Amino acid sequence: MVSVPLYQAKAEMFRTLGHPVRIRVLELLQDGPKPVRDLLAEIDVEASNLSQQLAVLRRAGIVTSFRDGALVMYMLSTPDVADLLAAGRRILGAVLTDRDGLLVELRAQGSTS
Amino acid sequence: MVSVPLYQAKAEMFRTLGHPVRIRVLELLQDGPKPVRDLLAEIDVEASNLSQQLAVLRRAGIVTSFRDGALVMYMLSTPDVADLLAAGRRILGAVLTDRDGLLVELRAQGSTS
DNA sequence: GGCCGAGTTGCGGTTTTCTTCAAGTCAGAA
DNA sequence: TTCTGACTTGAAGAAAACCGCAACTCGGCC
Incomplete structure (x- = not known):
């Protein structure tokens, strides 16, 4: 919150999108919320790796996650x-x-x- | 051209934008073509550094450059x-x-x- | 030709990001 | 309670991006 220049915040946002797995995730989430399980089934990447990329998107505030029983769901935050x-x-x-x-x-x- | 998955090309494009200097350049170029000299005057970065960032944008095909006398001009490619x-x-x-x-x-x- | 302003390129050293592996949490079934 | 599937987290080596410096090219001018 301490005076992050606007263009730097923008750069960070774009950099967040700059990864194949993260792009795929966002495209899949366009159709609505999905559990990690489904993402994993479509993306061909290790579970831990997917989790890391999801964490990056989450930290950036681009996606949100919530738990539904045993599953963790992700959705676009906007x-x-x-x-x-x-x-x-x-x-x-x-x-x-x-x-x-x-x-x-x-x-x-x-x-x- | 050897089958670069679409989502990877997209990721590369976004990563290209993921840098403060490059974002600033693009914003400045929105008003029309500008010589490197002017960009340099507004961005506060070393000439060589700016040149490197411009090269990144050029390679990605996001900007184009041409020479006008002693100056090199840059413009958005689209x-x-x-x-x-x-x-x-x-x-x-x-x-x-x-x-x-x-x-x-x-x-x-x-x-x- | 020699010089200077305008840009670019190559090269290292430093910093980030990526990716995998191992270990850990959490919820429901047995 | 123990097990199992679903995810997340931490750590560490490998890969990529960044940055400043020095050297170089290209035009125009004297």
Whole structure:
């Protein structure tokens, strides 16, 4: 709470998303709350590793967890996360088509060879 | 192109944004192309460091650069980046108010109590 | 040509993050 | 109570990211 520059908080948030397992988790949680068990079944990673990644998301406040009997459920803490993922998808699309068009590369390169 | 899973490409993109200097650069570039010189004047970081961060953004295809006389100009490679930053801002807001409002914690208890 | 401002690149040392393994908690079944 | 499935936590080595310094390229100017 002690004056964390805004752009640093933002950077931390994005860095939190910067991991394949964490991205997958968020995508799966878009459809609603899910127990760890289900995530584990779909993600192909060790249980302890998944748990660590979930902890990262939890600490960042992006997901919330609660216990339901023997299971632990996770859910997005805000639906805005879906927007972020969608925006990411769009950029990825834009960037990749640019690449295929390889106009960017040429302009950036100068005249070697 | 050797089958980079989509969610990994996404993760890389978010990780690319996960750095204070890079976030600042993108925010500054939202207003249009700028020479490195101007970025340097506003960001308070060593020239070489800024250059490294710009290289990271360039490699990810998020920004493009071109030379204008003695200056090197940078610009967003797609305006979609602005959406991403905006979505990030929203989530940050939601997460922070959630923290204060502690509603999530309550909901987290499920059917007990 | 020689010089200078504008950027970039390569190289190390330091700091973070990632990943696995082992051990521990918690809730329900036997 | 003991066992078992479902998760989490802690620790430690490996991998990756960061940062400053020095050296280098590229244009424009004298």
